[in-house]
Amino acid sequence: MSEPGKHTGPAGPTRAPVIQPGHTFGSVTDRISSVVLSERMPRLWWLGLGVGFLLVTVLLVAVTHLFMKGTGIWGVNVPVGWGFAIICFVWWVGIGHAGTLISAILLLLNQDWRTSINRFAEAMTLFAVACAGLYPILHLGRPWLAYWLFPYPNTMGMWPQFRSPLIWDVFAVSTYASVSAMFWYVGLIPDLATLRDRSPSRAGRVIYGMLAMGWRGSARHWHRYETAYLLLAALAAPLVVSVHTVVSFDFAVSVVPGWHATIFPPYFVAGAIFSGFAMVLTLAIPLRVMFGLEDFVTMRHLDNMARVMLATGLVVAYGYMTETFMAWYSANPFETYMIMNRFGGPYSVAYWSLIFCNVLMPQLLWFRRVRANVPLLFVISIVVNIGMWLERYVIVVTSLHRDFLPSSWGMYSGTIWDWATFAGTIGLFLSLLFLFIRFLPMISIFEMRTLVPEAEVREESP
């Protein structure tokens, strides 16, 4: 029989701990803050930032060219008027969802394993939303008029169409970005104070000191802090569901076969969490090796994240299945044609690749041995990232390219500028991520301290 304790589940004795034994308050603080406070960064960090920065310059070129020539440089045209911009927007927004789920929902569910991954997952959310937010603005054609999306009294007598989910997107994504940023910053405050106290340089002490907003760590500070953090978590939790629901409405409220499906909201949310956890794994696996953080991001974390991926991947597979069945059951020839076109039409390679990436490959995660195999897990996480991008590609393109009238049929493919913009946002994401690792603690120091045995309060002690 397993020993009763708060870290043991039903299969308790065989599972790895959330923090390797032997750590104290001091060792946790030293290990995590040393990444920020050290003079030198590992060579891999320079490589990562270098690649990211190079791609950011590609983004700058692509965007400059776009501003000079207009959206005609992209592959979008009639009938496929939505291309890479919406595909990549949905992909990036989806990736962000894992951060919010880990930080808000798992906090409310008292899951202690979230502690060591929540900080960089939240940072990942912010950077992914930043990349996502670029696309709709770039696609406007006249991006300098983006503020017209907001309802404000103006002399033109213009008002946004409130029945359009595209306007709901403006509110959903901007709320998401601001709440995520606030949650992330509030979570950082005690750690910023730690860095202020430990920073060897005067500039570090001043900057971290200002950001820490006078944190002294008194009992009253902690009491208010915990309350505020829980309240913010409760505010952020509905955002996990709401944002991608609104994104799914962008498609589902239309009458286009393949877009108009009532399953879309929950199926998009599951897909978002699926891709988000895949991205967290893609980042966490190399980072924990690069900075020697295997004690904090243990096999337990990788195992749990793989489980969440499997569960959400099954929901996504359920979405594909119901879509296919209902296309037949609906007895609507356009619905049936849409599915047959996905199966055997010109984009069938993309469709079957997505089935391989999102449905078949994740089934390996049923096996404990696969979940314990770090290189394989890394490969699966990348495959899922690709699969979720393909899913959005198939949804957007196959439904549009065969319009209701065969005279309006056409083909779509991204141009070099589409790909350059996409590669550029990946660069932006990587650059922001590596800068974050350099200047802020990527694991929450004060929350990790609560997992150390020293933190266990004994009731019998006076």
Add this chain to the structure above:
Amino acid sequence: MTESVRLAPDHRLSRLRRPALVVGVVGAAALLLGFAVSREHFFQAYLVAYLFWLGIALGCLAVLMIQHITGGMWGAAVRRLLESATRTLPLLALLFLPLTFGLGDLYEWARPEAVAHDPILQYKQLYLNVPFFLARAVFYFAVWLVVARLLNRWSLAQDADDDPAIAIRMENLSRGGLVLYGLTMTFAAVDWGMSLDPHWFSTIYGVIFMGGQVLSAFVFVIVVAALLVDHPPLDGVFTADRFHDLGKFMLGFVMLWAYFALSQFLIIWAANSPEEIPWYLRRMQGGWQYLGGALLILHFVLPFIVLLSRDVKRRADTIAAVASVVIVARFLDLFWMLRPASAVYLSMHWLDVAAVIGIGGIWMWAFVGQLAERSLLPLHDPALVIER
């Protein structure tokens, strides 16, 4: 390890058993009378009432599997309640049989003369035909009965033997079982509910059914747990913390129900297409709109606002009161989804009441009987802690 606790024969839950049987028998007699008087009403009333009680049992099966996977004190505390509900599934399989005699009364696709004039129904004959419908029902029940039976048998084995391998075996079965539940229940919802309006379709329909069943299970378990708090030593298990946990789940699934229902409504409303919107138009007139409004209040607004309070969730009597309201709302929800298929105007026939009380009486009798069969607490569940 805990000691075996049997349901006391003089506990109010035990004493409920005989009246429940009486109500069930009287209800069954009324149903027989109704069958003779109005065959059409009988089957429609029976279907809604049957799916309501089946929903509680299947919801309990789903929650049982979820708690085997996640672990946690909340699950260990209510495990025996969930298991007892799943052991009523053989009875429910038996109670499905009357429906097989009324397929032609219930479903348009089962009437050859209706199919002969309807090209869409002819197209759907491949799936919607009587032999295949019955074969699918047999398959669904076979899956549910096997999964429920194995989980119950191993649970009993765990009482006798503290081998941790049993817990792992139950966990592993639950993973696959949950996938099977999702697949079978989706198609069962299409067969038994959606095909009442044979032209209509909605891809989220099965999800709405499953979310509703899990909510039914949580509210049912909360009410039973609240009845058991005065049964020592269960007062040390069904503590304020446990009700708090269960209350959070209830709040979560109340919100999820609203989310699924709104998603379906908003998407169909916005597209406003002639093949989908009739389903809602039918439910927005003839009095059904008032029931829809009542659902909005009873199934979402009221429980949502009340359950935000921490104190309400932590007290057995208040949380049970909210749960009772939601149980009624669960029935009204199914009534609103299924009944307008055959009734243009909102009305509750006496058979509708007789069916839900009659089947309910028999079901409660069986449930309490099953609850008394075994210890009220699992004996070797590592997650179970009794507070004294």
